[in-house]
Each structure stands twice: as C-alpha cells, then as structure tokens.
Amino acid sequence: MIGICPQFNVQFEVLTVKENLKTFAEIKGIKSKEVEREVQNILELLDIGNIQDTQAEKLSGGQKRKLSIGIAMLGTPQVLFLDEPTAGLDPLSRHKVWSLLKELRAGRVILFSTQFMDEADILADRKAFISHGRLKCVGSSLFLKKKWGICYHLRIHVNESCDLGSVTSLVKRYIPNVIFSGHSQYELRYKLPLENMNKFPDLFSGLDSCSDQGIINYGVSMTTLEDVFLRLEEEATVDEDEHVLGEEHAEAGPRCPDEMEPDSLLLSGSGKAAVIGLGLWRQQVSAMAWVHFLKLKSSMKNLQSILLLYVVFLLPLVLQLSLVAAWQSVSAWELSSARYFLPQGKRAWSETTTSLLVHNNTGTDIEDFIHMLESQDLTVEITSEENTTEELKHNGAIKVSCEGQSYRFTVLCHMEIVNCFPVLVNIISNALLRALNSTMHIRIWSHPFFSIEDPQYWNYFVSFYLFYMLLLFPGFPPHFAMGYMQDYKVGARAQLRVSGLFPSAYWCGQALVDIPLCWLLLFSMFGIQFALSTKISWHADALFLLITGAFGYGISIVLFIYVISFIFRKGWNCDFWSFILIVVSIWLENVL
Structure with missing residues (x-):
C-alpha cells in the first residue's frame, strides 16, 4: 500500500474529519471491522480527536493539513510520499508530526x-537537493556538509579597543589553517576546519585568558543544511564527474539500512489492506456511493436548481388543472327570452332587456304571428320601415317576409348581445309550435364547449405533458450527475486513484446514487400526471412499455452526463450544461 499527501489539501468538504478518514480507509481496502479502530488511531496520533465531527470545509488550513497527513497514513502504508507535509502548521503541531514520522519510519520508506x-x-x-527540476546532490547530512565545506563557525564579540590582527594571530596560534570569513563592527567570524576539533579546548582556554584584548565573549556553531543549500545556489553547475554518490561510499563509512540499495530493502507485511479482489471493489463502490449521496445532500445550490426545474415542470400542469377546475364550475344555463326581451305588459326598458322588434315585410296583416309571440310573454314592437338596422335600439329583431305561399323569417341581433340568435330562433320555433295548437314549449340551454369527461381531452392532456416533460427533463441530471467535474477540480479524483480506488468502482458508486435519483424524478413526474388524469384507462402493454422506457431513459441519460463530465471536466458548470441540454432537446424536437 502507498500513502500520498499532496502539496494541496484533498478531502471531501461536506464530510466530517472522521467521515473522511473512514471513507478513505474503506477505499484503501481496510477491513470493515478494523476501519473504526484505524480511524481512532489516526485521530489520536495527529491529536485531531477534538475536531473529528467537524466538517472539512470548516477546518483551518493547519487542521486540513493534518487531515491530509492522516489520510495518507491510513492502513500503515509501506511507502509514504509527503509533499511539504508540515506547511501551514504551527510549531507545536510541526514537532508532533516530526515525532510521529520518526516513530513510523522503521520498516518503511x-x-x-x-x-x-x-x-x-x-x-x-x-537528503536530495533539486534545483530547476534537476537533482543536484544526494547524501546523508554528514556527507553533504563534508562535501560542501563542513566546518565550525567561530564568532567572537569584541569591544572598540579590540585589535583585529592580534585576535587573528591568537586564533592561528592554536589553529594555523583557520579562515577569517569576515567581521562587523563588534563581531569577528572565523571558519574552523573539522580536522582541528582536538585543538578546540586549547583555543577556548586561550580566548578566555585574553579578555584584556577586547574580547567580550565567543561562540562556536556547526555548518547547517541551510549553508549547504546556499552554497549550492551559488554554484552555477554541478560537476557530473565528481561522482557524488560514489564518493559517499568511501567517505561516509558503512551505511545504515535506510541507505541500502532499493532492491535489498525488504518491506515487512503489506499494512492493513486485507480486503482484495471483488470484496474490495464492492467496498469501494459502497464508499463512493455514500460520499456522493452526502455531497448531493449538502449541496443546496444543486437542490435549489432541481427544485426550480421541478416548479417549471409543475407550473403549466397546475395552471391547466386550475382551468379544468374552473371549467367544471361552469354549468349549463337555460337561454330564456326573458334574459333579452321585456315581458308582456312592461314598457320600461332596462339596461339588458328591450322589446322584440318585428319588421313586417309581407304587405299583409300578421296578427296571428304577433299573437303567437305575445303568448310567449314578450313585448312586441311592430314596424314596416326598411331602415330598422340604422338605429341599434333593440336586442334583436325578426323580419317576416313572404315568398309565394310561404313565410320567410330573418333574425337580426345586436352585435353586443351574446346568444341572441339561438333565442330568436327558439322564439320563432315556439310560435310555429303554437300555430299547430300544441301546448308544448321548446326550451334551450347553453352547454360548455367541451366536456372534461371526454377521454380524448385527457389523452391530449397527458400526451402534451409527457412530451413537455421529455423536453425539460434533460436539464435535471447535470445538477446531480456531474460530481466528477468537482472532484477533478479539487484534486480528489487523483487522490482517490493513488489511494487504490478502481476507476470502475468510482463510476459505479456515482451511478448507484444518480440513476435511482433520476428514476425517482422521472416516476414522480409520471405519477403526478397520471394521478391527475384518472379519466384515462391504461392498457397493461402501454404501461409496461412506458415503465421499461423510463428505466432505460434514466440509465442512458445519466451515462451520457458522465461522458460529458469526463470529456469537459475543465469546462463549464452544471447550470450551463443543464441549459444546453434543454435547448438541444427543443431543437431536436423541431428538427425531427
């Protein structure tokens, strides 16, 4: 097992510290019964138990760094790669990490x-020094310091009465090959070769006894790796013929086991990764599905986008059903002549009723017809003038003319009076009925244009909204099936891969959540439509084809979104793709 801690912090922001550790432990193949114990061990080692229930997005930079180190150390990996592991840590935390790495380095790389x-x-x-992408030198601390000028640095603090030449002569009396490296106003600096270490006590005694020469105090320090680094920076190039690695064998003496050849390095065991094969794959699928579910659950922006699209889908549906409900309240009403014309004996016109105008164009007396009209409780006004339509004073009029032995009736209505024509026709029909000495009476009603009980209406209703749903639905999956783009941007995908995650386990874990969610949205839309269209009787074959098609459509569109997110992982966000897919669906509908 290999553990990697990259330079940037990689964790799932929506998960807590403990959930992050458990997720990566399962991905690395640690047995389920050992996951809890391993996680608790990491929490204790890194001293992050007090933040184990805190979401990763709420952690400070140093706490996130500790979590990244803990993820890399899960499962006791035999090879551990750490890229600036203590960057951003406070001094106390840094020393704790140092102590931890010292304890863990035995038996591993x-x-x-x-x-x-x-x-x-x-x-x-x-240690290896790398500059501009090239390896400058490799070796132990002793080798590097010796190779690049190891020595002791003597610093002497003096007062104004001190003579530089006298002090230098004093030092050379004990160490002849001392090198004067510089001075400031009150400090003299010398380099003492390593091979003269046995003369240091005499030098110190001599300096102590010459305080009268202006020497206040002195100190000795050894060359550090920082001095080696600065020395390397001053070098323009490294002489490749120096055989740095070869000289280390002669000068550094016998090497410790950590400096032996890679082929001779034996790794003890394989850590705690006991789950392998299909069992590991199933465990990784389950872990990725759980992580993806928690990410969707906490992503308020995506949930709001899905809810908004659902409202867009429901809005015309609710509007249509509201109109249907309003239409149901419209009942048939009788078209009575009293609604338009004055009853007999009433001469004063109202705002809605007038007398019935009869234009006699026969040239003879039509008293019998007038009598039959008045028997219907109508106030009749007779005229023989031709310009009856010039002044629109009446709601309606009947023009009676004679053609041979037959009468011809023409009805005229005011342009603002609704349903006047059928009322006038009914008045004439009842008049003719009375001419036959009948006591019956013809009545007429106005019914709605169509009946909502008609199955054809509901067939059209459902067909339209099914089509509308298929145009709108492609905008849903980008809001929950494009998790790969986010994982790629934050580097989580690479961290999962180096942690041993199978690529197929990653996608199957995503699909284990995305496809059922897609089905849930599809069938909820179908269910709403069918629940509100109970007038339609569905055949078993049609229902089977519809359900089968919905299952296949849900799988195919989620997989299609996966392809888009993989190809365009550096591109636009899910809102853009949601809009594009809806536009493409509408365009295809117009083309096809």
Whole structure:
C-alpha cells in the first residue's frame, strides 16, 4: 500500500474529519471491522480527536493539513510520499508530526519534500537537493556538509579597543589553517576546519585568558543544511564527474539500512489492506456511493436548481388543472327570452332587456304571428320601415317576409348581445309550435364547449405533458450527475486513484446514487400526471412499455452526463450544461 499527501489539501468538504478518514480507509481496502479502530488511531496520533465531527470545509488550513497527513497514513502504508507535509502548521503541531514520522519510519520508506532545512536535517536519513527540476546532490547530512565545506563557525564579540590582527594571530596560534570569513563592527567570524576539533579546548582556554584584548565573549556553531543549500545556489553547475554518490561510499563509512540499495530493502507485511479482489471493489463502490449521496445532500445550490426545474415542470400542469377546475364550475344555463326581451305588459326598458322588434315585410296583416309571440310573454314592437338596422335600439329583431305561399323569417341581433340568435330562433320555433295548437314549449340551454369527461381531452392532456416533460427533463441530471467535474477540480479524483480506488468502482458508486435519483424524478413526474388524469384507462402493454422506457431513459441519460463530465471536466458548470441540454432537446424536437 502507498500513502500520498499532496502539496494541496484533498478531502471531501461536506464530510466530517472522521467521515473522511473512514471513507478513505474503506477505499484503501481496510477491513470493515478494523476501519473504526484505524480511524481512532489516526485521530489520536495527529491529536485531531477534538475536531473529528467537524466538517472539512470548516477546518483551518493547519487542521486540513493534518487531515491530509492522516489520510495518507491510513492502513500503515509501506511507502509514504509527503509533499511539504508540515506547511501551514504551527510549531507545536510541526514537532508532533516530526515525532510521529520518526516513530513510523522503521520498516518503511518515507519520501517527503520540504523547504525547511531543519526539518530535513532532523527527519531524513538521506537528503536530495533539486534545483530547476534537476537533482543536484544526494547524501546523508554528514556527507553533504563534508562535501560542501563542513566546518565550525567561530564568532567572537569584541569591544572598540579590540585589535583585529592580534585576535587573528591568537586564533592561528592554536589553529594555523583557520579562515577569517569576515567581521562587523563588534563581531569577528572565523571558519574552523573539522580536522582541528582536538585543538578546540586549547583555543577556548586561550580566548578566555585574553579578555584584556577586547574580547567580550565567543561562540562556536556547526555548518547547517541551510549553508549547504546556499552554497549550492551559488554554484552555477554541478560537476557530473565528481561522482557524488560514489564518493559517499568511501567517505561516509558503512551505511545504515535506510541507505541500502532499493532492491535489498525488504518491506515487512503489506499494512492493513486485507480486503482484495471483488470484496474490495464492492467496498469501494459502497464508499463512493455514500460520499456522493452526502455531497448531493449538502449541496443546496444543486437542490435549489432541481427544485426550480421541478416548479417549471409543475407550473403549466397546475395552471391547466386550475382551468379544468374552473371549467367544471361552469354549468349549463337555460337561454330564456326573458334574459333579452321585456315581458308582456312592461314598457320600461332596462339596461339588458328591450322589446322584440318585428319588421313586417309581407304587405299583409300578421296578427296571428304577433299573437303567437305575445303568448310567449314578450313585448312586441311592430314596424314596416326598411331602415330598422340604422338605429341599434333593440336586442334583436325578426323580419317576416313572404315568398309565394310561404313565410320567410330573418333574425337580426345586436352585435353586443351574446346568444341572441339561438333565442330568436327558439322564439320563432315556439310560435310555429303554437300555430299547430300544441301546448308544448321548446326550451334551450347553453352547454360548455367541451366536456372534461371526454377521454380524448385527457389523452391530449397527458400526451402534451409527457412530451413537455421529455423536453425539460434533460436539464435535471447535470445538477446531480456531474460530481466528477468537482472532484477533478479539487484534486480528489487523483487522490482517490493513488489511494487504490478502481476507476470502475468510482463510476459505479456515482451511478448507484444518480440513476435511482433520476428514476425517482422521472416516476414522480409520471405519477403526478397520471394521478391527475384518472379519466384515462391504461392498457397493461402501454404501461409496461412506458415503465421499461423510463428505466432505460434514466440509465442512458445519466451515462451520457458522465461522458460529458469526463470529456469537459475543465469546462463549464452544471447550470450551463443543464441549459444546453434543454435547448438541444427543443431543437431536436423541431428538427425531427
């Protein structure tokens, strides 16, 4: 098993510290019964137990760094890669990490990069300096310091009465090959070769006895890796013929086990990764499905977008059903002549009723017809003038003319009076009925244009909204099936891959959540439509084809979104793709 801690922090922001550790533990193949114990061990080692229930997005930079280190250390990996593991940590936390790495380095390989020379000097058995992408030198601290001028630095603090030449002569009396490296106003600096260490006590005694020469105090320090680094920076190039690695064998003496050849390095065991094969794959699928579910659950923006699209889908449906409900309240009403014409004996016109105008164009007396009209409780006004339509004083009029032995009736209505024509026709029909000495009476009603009980209406209703739903639905999946784009942007996908996650387990874990969610949205839309269209009788074959098609459509569109998110992982966000897919669906509908 390999553990990697990249330079940037990689974790699932919506999960807590403990949930992140458990997820990566399952991905790395740690047995389910050992996951809890392993997670608790990491929490204790890194001293992050007090934040184990805190979401990763609420952690500070240093706490996130500890979590990244903990993820890399899960399962006791035999090879551990750490890229600046202590960057952003406070001094106390940094020293705790140092102590932890010292304890864990036995029996395993730890390769880490750092910009802190003291960290490299304390932790690493072998150090490598890289400049501009090229390896400058490799070796132990002793080898590097000796190779690049190891020595002791003597610093002497003096007063104004001190004579530089006298002090230098004093030092050379004990160490002839001392090198004067510089001075400031009250400090003299010398380099003492390593091979003269046995003369240091005499030098110190001599300096102590010459306080009268203006020497206040002095100190000795050893060359650090930082000095080596600065020395390397001053070098323009490294002489490749120096055989740095070869000389280390002769000068550094016998090497410790950590400096042996890679082929001879035996790794003890394989960590805690006991789950392998199909069992590991199933465990990883379950872990990825759980993570994806929690991410969707906490993503308020995506949930709001899905809800908005659902409202857009329901809005015309609710409007249509509201109109249907309003239409149901419209009942048939009788078209009575009393609604338009004055009853007999009433001469005063109202705002809605007038007398019935009869234009006699026969040239003879039509008293019998007038009598039959008046028998219907109508106030009749007779005229023989031709210009009856010039003044619109009446709601309606009947023009009676004679053609041979037959009468011809023409009805005229005011343009603002609704349903006047059928009323006038009914008045004439009742008059003719009375001419036959009948006591019956013809009545007429106005009914709605169509009946909502008609199955054809509901067939059209359902067909229209099914089509509307299929145009709108492609906008839903981008809001929950494009998790790969986010994982790629934050580097989580790479971290999962190096943690041993099977690519198929990643996608199957995503699909295990996305496809059922897609089906849920589809069938909820179908259910709403069918629940509100109970007038339609469905055949079993049609229902089977519809359900089968919905299952296949849900799977295909989710997989299609996966392809888009993989190809365009650096591109636009889910809102853009939601809009594009809806536009493409509408365009295809117009083309096809």
